[in-house]
Amino acid sequence: xxxxxxxxxxxxxxxxxxxxxxxxxxxxxxxxxxxxxxxxxxxxxxxxxxxxxxxxxxxxxxxxxxxxxxxxxxxxxxxxxxxxxxxxxxxxxxxxxxxxxxxxxxxxxxxxxxxxxxxxxxxxxxxxxxxxxxxxxxxxxxxxxxxxxxxxxxxxxxxxxxxxxxxxxxxxxxxxxxxxxxxxxxxxxxxxxxxxxxxxxxxxxxxxxxxxxxxxxxxxxxxxxxxxxxxxxxxxxxxxxxxxxxxxxxxxxxxxxxxxxxxxxxxxxxxxxxxxxxxxxxxxxxxxxxxxxxxxxxxxxxxxxxxxxxxxxxxxxxxxxxxxxxxxxxxxxxxxxxxxxxxxxxxxxxxxxxxxxxxxxxxxxxxxxxxxxxxxxxxxxxxxxxxxxxxxxxxxxxxxx
Numbered sequence: 001x002x003x004x005x006x007x008x009x010x011x012x013x014x015x016x017x018x019x020x021x022x023x024x025x026x027x028x029x030x031x032x033x034x035x036x037x038x039x040x041x042x043x044x045x046x047x048x049x050x051x052x053x054x055x056x057x058x059x060x061x062x063x064x065x066x067x068x069x070x071x072x073x074x075x076x077x078x079x080x081x082x083x084x085x086x087x088x089x090x091x092x093x094x095x096x097x098x099x100x101x102x103x104x105x106x107x108x109x110x111x112x113x114x115x116x117x118x119x120x121x122x123x124x125x126x127x128x129x130x131x132x133x134x135x136x137x138x139x140x141x142x143x144x145x146x147x148x149x150x151x152x153x154x155x156x157x158x159x160x161x162x163x164x165x166x167x168x169x170x171x172x173x174x175x176x177x178x179x180x181x182x183x184x185x186x187x188x189x190x191x192x193x194x195x196x197x198x199x200x201x202x203x204x205x206x207x208x209x210x211x212x213x214x215x216x217x218x219x220x221x222x223x224x225x226x227x228x229x230x231x232x233x234x235x236x237x238x239x240x241x242x243x244x245x246x247x248x249x250x251x252x253x254x255x256x257x258x259x260x261x262x263x264x265x266x267x268x269x270x271x272x273x274x275x276x277x278x279x280x281x282x283x284x285x286x287x288x289x290x291x292x293x294x295x296x297x298x299x300x301x302x303x304x305x306x307x308x309x310x311x312x313x314x315x316x317x318x319x320x321x322x323x324x325x326x327x328x329x330x331x332x333x334x335x336x337x338x339x340x341x342x343x344x345x346x347x348x349x350x351x352x353x354x355x356x357x358x359x360x361x362x363x364x365x366x367x368x369x370x371x372x373x374x375x376x377x378x379x380x381x382x383x384x385x386x387x388x389x390x391x392x393x394x395x396x397x398x399x400x401x
Contacts, residue, residue, distance in 0.1 A: 008103035012044035015112030117143035133320035142342035162228035193222030250306035255295035
């Protein structure tokens with residue numbers, strides 16, 4: 001009997017997309033092939049504390065008082081013990097076994113700032129835990145809409161021009177900032193936090209008053225806000241990419257159906273629709289967004305979008321599964337990359353199922369890529385023989401350089 005891989009699925013975190021992450025994470029947990037893996041659910045609270053236990057993987061546990069769930073679960077921390085990543089009880093208990101379990105690989109299914117932006121990748125990297133998905137740099141770049149646009153534009157990919165302004169500058173020189181934005185763009189504009197996803201904090205502005213209101217709203221969620229020209233008569237198209245720097249493939253394309261001009265948080269997660277959510281226990285989150293799948297595109301449009309998606313994935317150095325969101329100007333036919341999601345809602349499993357890859361197979365590939373990256377990392381040399389510390393002395397003076 002083959003030994004199963006212990007896969008820790010991490011979800012939650014200190015993010016406005018906390019609840020969405022819980023849905024996505026438990027979807028992934030329940031979709032792992034239990035003949036190959038021993039899945040372990042790890043919930044990250046809004047305070048950044050990690051918990052595991054029997055009820056952590058039960059979505060119904062999150063419908064009431066979260067403190068009750070936490071009280072019935074075990075708080076843990078990850079500890080690398082001679083290469084094995086132990087889940088260690090924290091705080092420890094006298095006369096109790098503190099090593100709760102261990103994991104061979106982590107699957108972060110987290111969304112938004114403080115988690116998807118490279119924070120979780122950095123934490124897992126620091127404890128030498130193999131993990132699925134983008135590394136620290138690509139995660140951080142993908143979350144920063146401005147930085148990712150700059151890199152994609154340098155790679156020759158089509159993006160909308162934009163301008164970014166910080167909260168402090170706006171508060172100190174409000175009229176000047178608004179005038180500068182007006183000089184760099186034309187109405188209507190889209191105003192969005194530079195580092196949030198799930199359409200949080202986004203508004204459209206058609207005049208100076210609306211722009212001011214949109215900026216005030218966006219600054220509630222982020223210190224930096226991006227403003228770009230709106231595509232007035234547009235279609236939204238999404239395409240997922242799976243792979244790494246050596247090999248990447250694009251999924252089938254979808255066209256989300258939104259009730260407003262901007263696909264809102266409610267459209268994405270609270271619509272209650274069943275399109276794309278035919279997998280029973282896996283429904284919910286992005287899987288329940290109303291969509292046309294496959295998207296009605298010409299062969300040329302589809303091929304171009306898939307090529308752009310892979311181009312964006314590679315330009316940012318991504319790994320695992322990402323989703324690239326596009327805008328099509330219906331008046332001109334121009335295609336623009338709107339943004340990339342390095343850990344997409346529901347891991348975009350519905351796009352891969354439409355492409356002939358089952359969710360369990362998608363997770364297999366994510367784990368394979370994670371372990372491949374770890375093997376390649378082990379070949380690198382992280383030490384350098386030197387006598388730099390030999391004979392170093394601070395002259396016996398404490399606290400003095």
